[in-house]
Amino acid sequence: MLNQLNERSARILQNAVSNADDLRIEVSQLAQAKVLDFGVKSPGGIEAGLVLARTCMAGLGHVDLHAAGSLIDVPQVFVRTDHPLAACLQSQYAGWKIATDDFFAMGSGPMRAAAASEELFDEFPAQEDGPVCVGVLEAGSLPTEAAIQTVREKLTKHAELFLAVAPTASQAGNIQVVARSVETAMHKLHELKFPVDVIVSGTGTAPLPPVANDDLAGIGRTNDSILYGSVVNLWVRCEDELIEEIGPQTPSNSSSSHGQSFLKLFKEANHDFYALDKALFSPAVVIFHNLTSGRSLRFGTLMPELLHRSFGM
Template sequence: MINLNESAFKRVKEMIDRSDEVGVSAFKAGCGATIVDAGINSRGSYEAGRLFAEACLGGLGSVSFAVDLELSVPSVVVKVANPSVACLASQYAGWALKGEGFYALGSGPARSLYGNEPLYATLGYRERSSVAVLAIESSKFPPDSLLETVAACCKVDISNLYVLIASTNSLAGSIQIVSRVVETALHKLFELGYDVSKVLHGFGTCPIPPLPEDFMTAMGWTNDAVLYGGKVWITLRDEVAVDSLVEKLPSSSSSDYGLPFLDLFKRYNYDFYQVDPMLFSPAVVTVNNLATGHLSSVGRKNAQLLRREWFR
């Protein structure tokens, strides 16, 4: 089995080695951890976003770029091997990071070293590594005390902790968020009680939204890119269980479907946890079941909503 953190570190090292070219800056925090700024004070780039996203996948996926011809915007193309591990054990943002007024959700393979989230018991996956790679979506850098806690939780020397960070309204930040399109489908399956180890391959596309000035708008637009523009293809092998779940996989199966995410967020008084959790999935999900040979496609792309929201 590939070591997620060691594989992710190869992408981190490439970002550092090519920092001028890809528009990132790397520096040592006071505590000794290495911070790679891909979109707070740094301009970032498409390439920085690609490497950021691939690091989040622990080296078990690749990200490339195309054009969404329907919307006339760039899009990501995500290919994932061993999706349950790549998407849930690594890419999923499940580690709540809090300290000294800082709050963010941590993603990336460092989570698999800590392993405190319940999903690790279900997946039966934990990892040991001398290096830890953590990814954070934030407009400010984490305090040293929090980084020291992360290193201790991951059981690595603080000098071997690498933190990728970019704001939501940066190019690299936007790219790494929409590159989670396959992960949203896997997480939906997981939440529905499905054995995600049966998923063999994942493939997804998602438009990259334009970059607004403020964080809140960027948060809404990146969510909408997945909810209304994301398409995912899943290959699995299952005799029976998946058939009853297919209709529940796309975002359109949610009672909260149909509004731009920011409008929905306002409706719930900015309480994220009031939003129907079944909304967070791609617009279209196609499932190829190798056990039966069946190909099922559910959901629909809502280009009209995205066009109305993004083009002004």
């Protein structure tokens, strides 16, 4: 199992600090953390979003923008990794809800592996007790002192803490959320009890929506991008029978809520992610390439009409 995930991410952010003006980000010391503002008060931008997404993946994934595809006339966020378990589940997955009286954020990045408070790390432990911890916060405001203290309580006291922050309704936040196509497939497969350690590589594409004018609309658009517009390819080593059994349950059309805009579903659930059908949180299409048998199996469907409505195009 790979380690030093936090140190890998820290190298990316240290370079971002050196190029803060070019990235249009701001760096400050708040309480016991170095906070990098990728879009709350600073403008951020496209390159900032790519840096943020790579930080989420601990530098073990490549994230780029490609030209618009035939699905819808917006750029495609393309992700690839040869370390999907470490990059996506141990680092990128937004598994840490940070909530205080004066702050709320979904936390991702390798600081989760350092805290190791999620059940995932009982199954896939990580050796993360180094000198630095890195987190990415999806939030509409910068973290307060109380929020930073809440994070620090889960980490080793000696570690230097970096927190990169961006709202969904920002250029950088928009990109880093849409860059989660492979992560979403990995998490869904883990929930389905598929042995995710047999997944050796992954790529994903998803259309980059226009930046919304508020975070609620941004959450709707970015989720629709994954649910109805993303295509994930996974290279695996296992028996075909396992793919044939789990494959149909993997994409978003395995959910009874499929075909409705995420914003509509989210509002009906009173803005509670956990009240939504878990089966929905999946890429639109997942393709398995079995390195053992040489077969490829495809599951799911794309919905360009829904994307056009969601994106206002």
